[in-house]
Amino acid sequence: MTPEAEFEPLRAVISRHGLQASKALGQNFILDRHLLARIAAVPGDLNGQRVYEVGPGPGGLTHGLLAAGANVVAVERDRRCLPALAELEALFPTKLQVLEADALSIDEQAAVGAGAHIVSNLPYNVGTALLLRWLSGPWLPWWRSATLMFQREVADRIVAKPGSKDYGRLSVLAQWRAEARIAMNVHRSAFTPPPKVMSAVVHIVPREMPASVTPAVLERLTEAAFGQRRKMLRSSVKDVPGALEALEKHGIDPTRRAETVSVAEFVEVARELSARR
Structure with a gap:
């Protein structure tokens, strides 16, 4: 060599x-x-x-x-x-x-x-x-x-x-x-x-992780939301405990579909669900 x-x-x-x-x-x-x-x-x-x-x-x-x-x-x-x-x-x-x-x-x-x-x-x-x-x-x-x-x-x-x-x-x-x-x-x-x-x-x-968010919660939320992406959120995330209430609290219309929800909105819902664990 x-x-x-x-x-x-x-x-x-x-x-x-x-x-x-x-x-x-x-x-x-x-x-x-x-x-x-x-x-x-x-x-x-x-x-x-x-x-x-x-x-x-x-x-x-x-x-x-x-x-x-x-x-x-x-x-x-x-x-x-x-x-x-x-x-x-x-x-x-x-x-x-x-x-x-x-x-x-x-x-x-x-x-x-x-x-x-x-x-x-x-x-x-x-x-x-x-x-x-x-x-x-x-x-x-x-x-x-x-x-x-x-x-x-x-x-x-x-x-x-x-x-x-x-x-x-x-x-x-x-x-x-x-x-x-x-x-x-x-x-x-x-x-x-x-x-x-x-x-x-x-x-x-x-970059820094948003405060008070549990990664596993966000992963579960997005898995449910995008697992049935043609459906409205009220159907796709209904089996995630507390998700529908969190959507309402943060003013996210449950008739929207997952592809219209921003990263920041998903994070807010995940933060809410993380606080309830």
């Missing part, structure tokens, strides 16, 4: 290690190092910062993060990719740690510490589950920002505003205590193999 290998084209790395993206693991590789560098730049200056990456695959984005000066902990469950990542570890012995693990079960804070940035081209089949995991639990969370690749339709749901067709439970859970924006769109042709859909990079920054 020579220093020049640091700049070896990713297509050559993939070919040399006989790698193919696994559909079962939701993998799609990005080969364009310039695009990967742009993604690595979304969180801002990462020089000396700790970064957590899920599903690095052959290490394209990992290399971009390391080139930006980040200290990276990368979690990969696909053993086929480990030899390519080991070569990166050899090039950046004090900057990169690769863990063979399942990202859905690993203790991230123990692995990377508090105050890290998450940057990842998430495997499509676990992206939403990981985001919901990172949005739950104690707040403020262990991560400072999250820069994540999603299918465009999922990205639209994360940042959607009330009244839009994409606004739903994921929108509320992402926005009630974090700022979320689409940082860039990524054409399907940027991936190998090209997925059937377009993608987008979402940048999420946590």
